[in-house]
Amino acid sequence: MFTNLTKLDLKDKKCMSDAGSPKLCMKALPGEGAERSCAYDGARVVLMPITDVAHLVHGPIACAGNSWDNRGARSSGSQLFRRGLTTDIMENDVIYGGEKKLKESILEIATRHDPKAIFVYATCVSSLIGDDVDKICQEAEKELTIPVIPVNCPGFLGDKNIGNRIAGEVLFDRVIGTGEGSDEKIPLAINLIGEYNIAGDLWGVLPDLENLGITLQTAITGDANFDDLRSAHRASLNVLICSKSLTNLVRKMEIRYGIPFIEGSFYGIHDISETLIKIATALEDPDLLERTLVYVKTKEEETRKTIARYRTLLENRQAILFTGGVKTWSMVSTLAELGINILAGGTQNSTPEDFQRMKALMDPSAQIIEDTSSAGFLKIIAERKPDLIVAGGKTKYLAHKTRTPFLDINHGRKLPYAGYQGMIQFAETLTRTVLSPVWGHLRREFPPKEGEQDD
Amino acid sequence: METKTKATTAWLNTVEYREKNFAREKLVINPAKACQPLGALLCALGVEGCLPFTHGSQGCTAYFRSTLSRHYREPIAAVSDSMTEDSAVFGGQSNLIEGLKNAYAVYNPKVIAIFTSCMAEVIGDDINAYLGNAREQEAIPQDFPVAQANTPSFKGSHITGYDTMLKGLIDCLATPRQEDKINDRLYVVPGFDTYPANLREYKRLLKMMDAPYTLLPDYSDVVDAPNLGTFELYQKATSISEMNDALNAASYLLCQTYSTPTTSKYLASKAVPFETLSMPIGVAGTDKFIESVAKFTEKDVPEEITMERGRAIDAMTDSHQYIHGKKFALFGDPDVLIGLVSFLLEMGGEPVHIVCTNSTPLFKKAMESLLASSPYGQGATLYAGKDLWHLRSLLVTEPVDMLIGDSHGKWAARDANIPLVRVGFPITDRVNLHRYPIIGYSGVINLITMIVNTFLEDVDRNSPEAYFEMMR
Numbered sequence: 001m002f003t004n005l006t007k008l009d010l011k012d013k014k015c016m017s018d019a020g021s022p023k024l025c026m027k028a029l030p031g032e033g034a035e036r037s038c039a040y041d042g043a044r045v046v047l048m049p050i051t052d053v054a055h056l057v058h059g060p061i062a063c064a065g066n067s068w069d070n071r072g073a074r075s076s077g078s079q080l081f082r083r084g085l086t087t088d089i090m091e092n093d094v095i096y097g098g099e100k101k102l103k104e105s106i107l108e109i110a111t112r113h114d115p116k117a118i119f120v121y122a123t124c125v126s127s128l129i130g131d132d133v134d135k136i137c138q139e140a141e142k143e144l145t146i147p148v149i150p151v152n153c154p155g156f157l158g159d160k161n162i163g164n165r166i167a168g169e170v171l172f173d174r175v176i177g178t179g180e181g182s183d184e185k186i187p188l189a190i191n192l193i194g195e196y197n198i199a200g201d202l203w204g205v206l207p208d209l210e211n212l213g214i215t216l217q218t219a220i221t222g223d224a225n226f227d228d229l230r231s232a233h234r235a236s237l238n239v240l241i242c243s244k245s246l247t248n249l250v251r252k253m254e255i256r257y258g259i260p261f262i263e264g265s266f267y268g269i270h271d272i273s274e275t276l277i278k279i280a281t282a283l284e285d286p287d288l289l290e291r292t293l294v295y296v297k298t299k300e301e302e303t304r305k306t307i308a309r310y311r312t313l314l315e316n317r318q319a320i321l322f323t324g325g326v327k328t329w330s331m332v333s334t335l336a337e338l339g340i341n342i343l344a345g346g347t348q349n350s351t352p353e354d355f356q357r358m359k360a361l362m363d364p365s366a367q368i369i370e371d372t373s374s375a376g377f378l379k380i381i382a383e384r385k386p387d388l389i390v391a392g393g394k395t396k397y398l399a400h401k402t403r404t405p406f407l408d409i410n411h412g413r414k415l416p417y418a419g420y421q422g423m424i425q426f427a428e429t430l431t432r433t434v435l436s437p438v439w440g441h442l443r444r445e446f447p448p449k450e451g452e453q454d455d
Numbered sequence: 456m457e458t459k460t461k462a463t464t465a466w467l468n469t470v471e472y473r474e475k476n477f478a479r480e481k482l483v484i485n486p487a488k489a490c491q492p493l494g495a496l497l498c499a500l501g502v503e504g505c506l507p508f509t510h511g512s513q514g515c516t517a518y519f520r521s522t523l524s525r526h527y528r529e530p531i532a533a534v535s536d537s538m539t540e541d542s543a544v545f546g547g548q549s550n551l552i553e554g555l556k557n558a559y560a561v562y563n564p565k566v567i568a569i570f571t572s573c574m575a576e577v578i579g580d581d582i583n584a585y586l587g588n589a590r591e592q593e594a595i596p597q598d599f600p601v602a603q604a605n606t607p608s609f610k611g612s613h614i615t616g617y618d619t620m621l622k623g624l625i626d627c628l629a630t631p632r633q634e635d636k637i638n639d640r641l642y643v644v645p646g647f648d649t650y651p652a653n654l655r656e657y658k659r660l661l662k663m664m665d666a667p668y669t670l671l672p673d674y675s676d677v678v679d680a681p682n683l684g685t686f687e688l689y690q691k692a693t694s695i696s697e698m699n700d701a702l703n704a705a706s707y708l709l710c711q712t713y714s715t716p717t718t719s720k721y722l723a724s725k726a727v728p729f730e731t732l733s734m735p736i737g738v739a740g741t742d743k744f745i746e747s748v749a750k751f752t753e754k755d756v757p758e759e760i761t762m763e764r765g766r767a768i769d770a771m772t773d774s775h776q777y778i779h780g781k782k783f784a785l786f787g788d789p790d791v792l793i794g795l796v797s798f799l800l801e802m803g804g805e806p807v808h809i810v811c812t813n814s815t816p817l818f819k820k821a822m823e824s825l826l827a828s829s830p831y832g833q834g835a836t837l838y839a840g841k842d843l844w845h846l847r848s849l850l851v852t853e854p855v856d857m858l859i860g861d862s863h864g865k866w867a868a869r870d871a872n873i874p875l876v877r878v879g880f881p882i883t884d885r886v887n888l889h890r891y892p893i894i895g896y897s898g899v900i901n902l903i904t905m906i907v908n909t910f911l912e913d914v915d916r917n918s919p920e921a922y923f924e925m926m927r
């Protein structure tokens with residue numbers, strides 16, 4: 001939150017060795033601002049976009065009440081995943097146990113809501129009172145014809161990244177490869193791992209894949225349906241596109257199903273092209289590679305031509321970049337594409353590797369934000385006076401108080417920025433943000449100082 | 456066990472499904488309540504220099520902050536002591552002590568408000584004992600004020616949490632009542648009220664009536680902070696000195712009934728006089744508030760207020776025809792529902808479905824007698840403890856003209872193809888509504904504006920050319 005981390009006694013100093021590098025090995029400090037969410041939330045982030053299944057939260061109202069339909073993941077089909085299903089654990093359940101309630105709830109959902117599967121999320125309370133979610137799911141499954149999948153992710157296990165990993169394990173153990181159809185590999189089929197179709201991002205990438213003749217087996221898990229996920233093992237390649245939180249999943253899929261993986265990003269012209277070429281190369285199809293090389297060149301030219309007018313408007317502006325995940329390094333080149341200089345950059349949730357990559361891409365004169373807390377963030381805004389800030393939604397309203405144009409690139413946004421099409425959208429939205437007349441009014445002194453004209 | 460599912464949308468819209476849906480006991484679908492600690496957090500924001508502090512797992516606080524931040528479009532400050540698996544085994548004492556130490560050192564608060572989330576409550580942490588140890592270990596100074604509230608999410612709702620925290624704050628900060636030191640002020644408690652504009656409206660009315668007052672808690676400037684170019688962690692709120700003197704209040708006016716029972720019981724136990732009102736929504740509700748304040752000040756109601764009331768009544772006469780006879784469904788917190796229903800009845804609007812997830816037996820009785828008191832309330836049913844999925848069934852099988860409630864109602868409204876007028880919490884898909892009061896006479900005008908113009912917008916959009924008119 002608004003912590004000045006340098007004021008605190010950090011237990012694990014070695015993690016701080018590289019200035020500004022995210023402190024992944026560090027647990028959240030008690031009394032520190034509650035910036036990070038919990039393992040439960042991390043698991044929900046990964047699994048909740050699965051569209052045609054029911055997501056049942058076995059917990060008190062807080063866990064589901066504050067989080068149903070709050071992520072902005074889009075679906076082209078079923079909207080069932082957005083229904084806020086919970087057992088709403090009450091005091092009596094804490095005393096007598098909530099297993100019966102859970103089982104009844106599962107059966108009710110199966111009968112009346114027609115899900116392809118039910119994911120059941122354990123929470124702090126259900127775990128502490130000793131409810132055996134695994135057992136109840138097994139029991140219920142015996143009575144039903146659909147999978148009932150426990151997700152053991154009580155919040156107290158740690159932060160969001162741990163929950164992401166748990167979700168990866170659940171997908172690997174309980175979903176992928178469990179379908180009844182063929183197990184045969186589909187040539188030129190890929191999975192996009194860590195793409196959640198926030199604001200419809202995935203749909204910005206699909207046309208490019210289609211144009212090249214690449215099939216999307218499934219995204220994990222944006223706009224995914226359960227059956228496609230079950231057959232994810234039939235893909236010929238895994239493309240990991242959001243940080244490293246699902247690395248465990250792709251490694252395991254490589255071992256069990258022989259699916260190689262690459263990393264990529266669909267943000268920014270440079271990275272989109274590079275990722276498409278990497279995909280074509282990894283699929284080992286010479287024709288495809290040749291097609292791709294031509295395609296990306298055309299698309300690059302086309303896109304650059306379209307965004308030229310935005311570039312003219314944005315060029316030479318100074319930005320602060322503060323983000324997490326894959327966007328960290330991808331955003332550096334995206335902003336460079338628009339002629340924007342990065343004054344300072346920092347990251348909160350990325351892995352140290354992602355951070356190093358971002359650092360390498362930035363101009364050496366760019367400052368690394370060492371204190372990645374909000375206090376540090378505010379300090380750097382005051383010192384460097386950027387023309388714009390590109391960051392995740394948590395800092396949005398804080399940034400607004402400093403009267404600096406702000407673009408949310410995280411899940412709070414409403415517009416897709418992925419793919420060549422997304423790049424245009426990004427440029428357009430950023431231009432509208434930066435050139436909004438409100439910033440001028442905000443910066444004008446009022447009442448005007450003596451001798452100064454109020455223009 | 457039915458083996459075949461027939462959960463098609465068409466079936467979900469049938470009376471047959473409605474019956475099955477209302478037979479549902481264990482499962483909650485699309486809940487219309489938040490948890491206790493969220494209410495406690497909001498309450499704690501209303502005391503000057505107060506830092507909200509959750510004793511529990513860290514995710515809880517991240518959720519509260521993001522929910523409040525999305526509603527207000529403001530940064531919301533709160534900390535957590537981030538209990539983990541170890542704490543489940545050994546108790547949360549070390550987290551609490553380290554958390555207090557860090558929070559005190561980093562944020563420099565005047566007071567810390569500790570409230571619990573589920574984990575601490577399930578393992579049975581004794582906060583009071585831990586707090587003593589924290590002082591002993593000099594994590595915080597001996598005399599540093601720390602308010603406490605036990606607010607597990609598996610009990611009550613956000614309004615209960617607000618109430619418990621309010622009691623905790625008074626109990627922590629106020630000096631014992633001394634009959635020779637009674638101050639001249641009326642302490643006005645808004646209750647769980649998410650509208651900063653409501654809080655400002657109370658203050659405006661109290662000033663106009665020349666009443667010496669303290670609004671407690673007052674987070675209006677925290678959740679609606681002016682943009683002056685810098686971020687301030689602490690904004691103006693109920694001052695510490697007014698908190699210190701809170702039990703010496705001449706009297707209390709509690710402006711909500713169901714979000715204040717713990718506080719009123721506490722006040723009674725300290726022999727502090729108080730009066731509990733219904734939330735002053737609508738003319739009659741506002742009249743009662745004004746009368747209570749006038750009784751306290753022993754002064755006449757100023758002419759300005761009579762004029763304001765007259766303007767509200769004028770607005771009602773101008774637009775009665777758009778509301779009279781229209782059918783409404785409503786959902787939300789008990790106090791807001793009582794207020795909205797009495798306003799609708801004043802206008803001749805007909806409430807049909809009233810869903811209250813965090814209902815209480817007392818509320819149920821009060822709502823039923825309110826409905827019985829008016830010819831327009833005869834067709835209404837209160838659905839206590841039901842959720843927004845129940846509401847959906849009601850709307851599609853027994854249609855109404857409009858739904859009133861928070862943003863979570865937008866699915867049900869869409870499925871029933873009726874407009875949703877957003878009142879309550881959270882409102883995350885419209886701007887600025889928290890900046891318009893719904894209480895007082897100006898609240899009457901605002902509610903009419905929102906409801907009637909929404910109807911008229913619909914009429915214009917859907918009317919054939921022959922009936923498309925300049926006058927409505």
